[in-house]
Amino acid sequence: MxxxxxxxxxxxxxxxxxxxxxxxxxxxxxxxxxxxxxxxxxxxxxxxxxxxxxxxxxxxxxxxxxxxxxxxxxxxxxxxxxxxxxxxxxxxxxxxxxxxxxxxxxxxxxxxxxxxxxxxxxxxRGDQGPGVAAIQQRLDQLTGREREILTGIVAGLPNKTIAYDLQISPRTVEVHRASIMSKMQAKSLPELVRMSLAIPKR
Missing domain, CATH: 3.40.50.2300 (Response regulator)
Structure with a gap:
């Protein structure tokens, strides 16, 4: 400790x-x-x-x-x-x-x-999980729809709002969300947010 x-x-x-x-x-x-x-x-x-x-x-x-x-x-x-x-x-x-x-x-x-x-x-001091290159590799595995849903998740939107905005069902959002967590190798929402923030915006 x-x-x-x-x-x-x-x-x-x-x-x-x-x-x-x-x-x-x-x-x-x-x-x-x-x-x-x-x-x-x-x-x-x-x-x-x-x-x-x-x-x-x-x-x-x-x-x-x-x-x-x-x-x-x-x-x-x-x-x-x-x-x-x-x-x-x-x-x-x-x-x-x-x-x-x-x-x-x-x-x-x-x-x-x-x-x-x-x-x-x-x-x-600096050992803070996967580097930008590794995170970008994981991000590249996401489909276009998963990227849209990830944007909503990081913005703090609930599944129902994301579903409404994308005109899909909340259940579909849940399935995509699980896939995103798996592909990004994120164990929690804060970890997913942390990785998303590590990627420089283009």
């Missing part, structure tokens, strides 16, 4: 307490903050730090927090926690530098695994 300190940023006290208890029980050193600005004021050296932040917060949302870190040149492995339906915002967070996002509700083990993965990626 990495010895990075996990900083939790969430405006709801019960959530902060619950996450802190969970992560301390799992052996992590934890600090909790009630807002993005509070975290920015508290964190000094970004080395040895990992961030778990809620996406929707009143004073400064998760995307704005990541943008503020980038402006300061602080390279901190970050995971965003998002409510159902916030996938477009979560994608924006990944564009702003988040390593992963987790949709609520989630199992405790999912968050712990995400933190361990983020820490390992940050410690390895």
């Amino acid at each position: 990495s010895d990075r300190i996990v900083h939790i940023v969430d405006d709801e006290a019960p959530v902060r307490a619950s996450l802190a208890f969970l992560l301390m029980s799992a052996g992590f050193a934890v600090r909790a903050h009630d807002s993005g600005p509070a975290f920015l004021n508290a964190v000094g050296d970004p080395a040895g730090v990992c961030l778990v932040t809620d996406l929707r917060m009143p004073e400064m949302n998760g995307v704005e927090l990541l943008e503020a870190l980038a402006e300061r040149g602080m390279d901190i492995p970050a995971i965003v926690i998002t409510g159902h339906g916030d996938v477009p915002m979560a994608v924006a967070a990944m564009k702003a530098g988040a390593i992963d996002f987790i949709e609520k509700p989630f199992e405790d083990t999912v968050l712990i695994a995400a933190i361990e993965r983020a820490n390992a990626m940050a410690d390895a």
Whole structure:
């Protein structure tokens, strides 16, 4: 396990307490903050730090927090926690530098695994899964229809909306979605989004 300190940023006290208890029980050193600005004021050296932040917060949302870190040149492995339906915002967070996002509700083990993965990626510095060439090879295997559906998935659209836009059935979208996950060798939606964002737009 990495010895990075996990900083939790969430405006709801019960959530902060619950996450802190969970992560301390799992052996992590934890600090909790009630807002993005509070975290920015508290964190000094970004080395040895990992961030778990809620996406929707009143004073400064998760995307704005990541943008503020980038402006300061602080390279901190970050995971965003998002409510159902916030996938477009979560994608924006990944564009702003988040390593992963987790949709609520989630199992405790999912968050712990995400933190361990983020820490390992940050410690390895550059060992972040398949390279652009490998991802492009997988992308080239997709049919035209699968590429259209992938665009909808990365935009955070639900299957029903994608189906309506493409004038196909939601069941057909599900079948294509499964095929996309298989061809891209993606184990989860965040991983699929991460790979899609790695390909430079032409």
